[in-house]
Amino acid sequence: MIRQPIKSRWILPLGMLSVVVLLTAYTVLSHWQHGRNPDDTTIPTWRQLGDGVTKMWSPNARSGERWIVVDVRATALRLFLGLVCGVFGAIVLGLLMGCFAWIEALLAPPLSLLAKVPPTAALAVFFVLVGTGREMYVAMIAFGVLPTLAQSVYFSVRDVPAEMLFKARTLGASQVELIWNVILRTILPALLDAIRLQIGPAMVYLIAAEMVVGDVGFGYRIRLQSRLLNMNIVYPYLGILAAFGYLMDHALRQVQRLACPWYAEKEG
């Protein structure tokens, strides 16, 4: 029946069942493929995957660095810097647009257009403007998430009920206090949600850029190893990306739960 609830003790086993089915299917598939071609690397066996992980972890013969360490360092720093710049810029722009009608009139049209340009398509623009160093990745992520994020901040600011602002002014709030003590506090949970939703796109932009021009980082490594059909390296890298995205998501949810206890409960 539609929307028929199930017993809560069934939820965990069912979730685990699907994972087990996936892993079993993979094992069977890989076994079957290796039956046809013992040297296959496209669907590596568990042993091959283990070799791949060992390779990622062991120091490189030439540089003495471990792949995974240099890649995580490079990619995480780019992503972090890009997100920080993008989120900060978006908050400032969104707040200004939501608060001041003339800034709104000035910036709303270009922003709604820019939000529709795929940053991956605009990659060349960033090469030309800031070269191919770390700045390029940071700029790409920042400008990639900024329009959408600024728009959602702007919409949430606009949705703050006017009565609430009037009320605050009858309590003696100054203009700065309206923004800091009323508007920011009201939009904080929606802002955290919006940031959470932008982590995925930010990773897409970064990996794409790294695939095209990178000499280190996740995108670079995945592209290189897929060319060599070393899927025993590619799959663990994808797994790390998935785990990272999930952890960021979870962490932001926790922040929201702690910083806005009123919101989580209200939304159920």
Add this chain to the structure above:
Amino acid sequence: MPFPIVLECRNISHWFGANRVLHDVNLKVVRGEIVAVVGPSGCGKSTLLRAIVGTHPPCEGRVLMQSAQGGCERPITGPGRDRGIVYQNYSLFPFLTARENVAMGLMLDQTDLPFRLLRFPLWRKMRKIHLEEAEALLGRLKLADAVHRYPHQMSGGMRQRVAIAQTLIMKPEIVLLDEPFGALDEATREELQRMLLTLYLENCGARQRNEPPPYTVLIVTHELNEAIYVGDRVAGLSQYWDWAKEGFHACPGATVVYDRQAPVYLPDQERSYETFLKQRREIRHAAFEPQVLQDRETFVRFWEEVRAGEGRGVLS
């Protein structure tokens, strides 16, 4: 004039393009009164209230305030801490608990942002005092159990009670209530009405001791019973008046067509339905009947009554 005026609306007119809403509205509110403003829907009650709050200044005319210390009347220039407002919704900040909501005004009024950030230890000490003060007030309004609850965890009646506390803690010259109990069920509504009458009782006590009454209230409502019960004075705003006689070819907007005293009740007193019915009929006749167009002064008799020494409650 023996009765000090808190708020005066002087010749207020308002229009939105060709749509004339208010025409030459005059209203003087005496300190300690509970004035109920009623009128048919669309008569501009809310427009008048917004003009008084200061968020939407009138096209013509002025709103003047006078403080308890006397001094000259000053025209208002926007929302200010001398006028508290309670809306039907959105009066409370959803991200603050009841006591934080009530303490918000003390915080905004007594400190500013640089102070709170730079002198944090001192601010924390003040904050503690603010919260205690807020809790004390909430306790007086029978909300002692709810001090730590967020607005969404409270019933509609509790929320409006907290909203009133949030306003009262600022000790404003006048409290403005915009359809405050419109979304509440009958029992809760009556409970809150009785709470307003308790405040009025304090006013009468202060008046007897020759002190300035602490609470002045202007309540906009569409419920005639509520207006007569809670208010010691009912002002009717209506577009149905004899404008043709004043030389207009079309209705220039709603104006004050009814202004009389209303019976004064103690919080736990039985209402007399006879007086109620009589006044209801009179108000309906003056303000709510589209066919009845009469001189707008016909039922504006409040000051006449006061001058004749017929004042009740704080006006006695």
